Amino acid sequence: MKTIISITLLIIFSITSAFSQNISGDWSGKAKRGDKEITFVFNIKKEGTTYSSVMNVPTFRISGMKPAVTTFTNGKLTIDGSNLGMSYIATFNSELQQFEGSYKEGGIEMALNLKKGAVKIADQPRPQEPIKPYPYYEEEVVFPNKEANINLAGTLTLPNKNGTFPVVILISGSGPQDRDESFMGHKPFLVLADYLTKQGIGVLRFDDRGQGESTGDFGSATTEDFSKDVLSAITYLKTRKDVDVKNIGLIGHSEGGIIAPLAANNTNDVAFIVLLASTGISGAELSVIQSKTLRQFPVKDEKAYEENSRKAIAIVTSNKSESEIEAELTAHYNDFLRPILSDLNVPEKNINTFITSQVNTSIKPWSRYFLQYNPADEIEKLQIPVLSLNGSKDTQVNAKINQNGIRQALIKGGNQDYKIIELENLNHFFQECETGRMDEYRKIEQTFSPIALKEISSWVLGHIN
Incomplete structure (x- = not known):
């Protein structure tokens, strides 16, 4: 009896020690998706009784992602990275001193074990990336968005330390992005x-709110909120003696291209705009198109699929409460998507995960705003010079x-001063490409077509007063 009690106390002590330990620091591991190994690094910090974490994915050169809630x-x-569309749930194995669990993102689920310490991956810059x-x-800079009570961190580059120069603000596309739009x-x-x-x-260029070194909550923000971050950047630039305040321009890529007009129409301090792979139709229409062109599974009836996609959008953009929209949308997806995926022999568990993910994404403030926003309404108001560039092989826009x-x-x-160019054989990120499909981006060594770079710089230089 004494031996059993001793063993029991030992087990309890071991468990208690594991549960009460401070897990602050880097935890890293590799998950497999098909033949591809993906490395994850989580930097976990304990502040008082609460935890926070920063996620890096060195394989994809993604860093500074801040999940909404971390608990141990x-x-x-x-x-809980619901603000990023991901989650990681794991239990601590005290014998192996590692977390064992699963990483979920969208409809994807991968086994992922984490051990203490960061994994170093040799940095292999693409050919066009500059070397110091x-x-x-x-100069590394920080400026406030006082209305949102956040600080935005970025990098300002100027031709010379001395002088006064025109400056453009780069505005990133959808999803949480760092200042390099990595x-x-x-x-x-x-x-x-x-x-x-x-x-x-x-x-x-600056990190999106809640990303990299910027503060704030990305997951609760809308396109309109991001436009106010741009206005804060303009306010900051106007305080600098090395900036030609009469020649501040905006360059927006993808969603950044619909943020730019919204920001420009709320200030008199924007001299010109460059739209890169920007949309000119409503978010609802774009979503319907993308639901068909970017869909990763076949359907028997395209017309019915489009009708059901429009019905889903109507549910999301209704004036009902969030709980009502969530319930109605879940029921609609179960009626609409579940039969399609079941016919394709998708496991029930994966279907449930996919539908839950779709619903959670759809009811976020960003989605609801985006689906009701038509950038053409803001573009119509622009009375400043506009350059619009799109790639002919862009499969996203x-x-x-x-x-x-x-x-x-x-x-x-x-508008009396605009130029619209469709650039041949370029994709959504202005890479020279073969297909333009998203799975091709990583395979291409080129980051930004020299043709597109020259078009942008030549046009901007021609519009500086």
């Missing part, structure tokens, strides 16, 4: 900023459909 209770680690020391002035091994905003600065144009919307809005508004 009774040996169970829960990283740069032949221009670079994606799939590329840093397009770093390449763009380097190129423009070398041409005599200053550049301010169709060039012809969206540039037609942009063109018609500018004509309707009587």
Whole structure:
């Protein structure tokens, strides 16, 4: 009896020690998706009785992602990244000194075990990425959005430390982005900023709110909120003696291209706008198109699929409460999507995960705002010079459909100075490509087509007063 009690006390002591330990620090591990190994690193911090975490995915050169909530209770680690569309739930194995659990993102679920310490992956910059020391002035900056009570961190590059220069603000696309708009091994905003600065144009690029070194909650923000972050950047630039305040411009990529007009129409301090892979149709229409062109599964009846997609959008954009929308949308997806996926022999568990993810994403403030927002309404108001560039092989934002919307809005508004160009064989990120599909982005060594870079810089230089 004494032996049993001793063993029991030992077990209890071990469990208690594991549960009460401070798990602060780096935890890393690898998950497999098909033949691809993906490395994750979570930096966990304890502040008082609460935890926070920052997620990095070195495989995709993604860093600074801040999940909404991190908890560690009774040996169970829960990283709730609903603001990022991900989650990680694991239990601590005291014998192996590791967390064992699963990582979920969208409809994907992968086994992921984490051990203490960060994994170092050799940085292999793409050919166009600049190498320090740069032949221009670079400064790390922080500026406030006082209305939102957040601080935005970024990098300002100027042709020279001395002088006064025109400056453009780079505005990233949808999803949480760092100041370089890092994606799939590329840093397009770093390449763009380097190129423009070398041409005599200053550049301010910054981490999205809640990302990198910027504070705030990305998951609760809308396109309108992001436009106010841009206005805060303009306010900051106006305080600097090295910035030509009469020549502050905006360059927005993808969603950044619909944020830019919204910001410009709420200030008199924007001299010109460049729209890169921007949309010119409503968020609802774009979503319907993308639901068909980017869908990863076949359907028997395209017309019925489109009708049901529009019904889902109508539910999301209704004036009902969030709980009512969530319930109605879940029921609709169960009637609409579940039979399609079941016919494709998708496991029930995966279908449930997919539908839950779709509902959670759809009811977020960003989605509801985006689906009701038509950038053409803001583009029509613009009376400043506008350059619109889209790639002919962009599979995310169709060039012809969206540039037609942009063109018609500018004509309707009587804008006297605009240029719209469809660039041949370029994808959504302005890479020279074969197919334009999203799975091709990583395989391409080029980050930003020199043709597109030259179009941007030449046009901006031609519109500086």
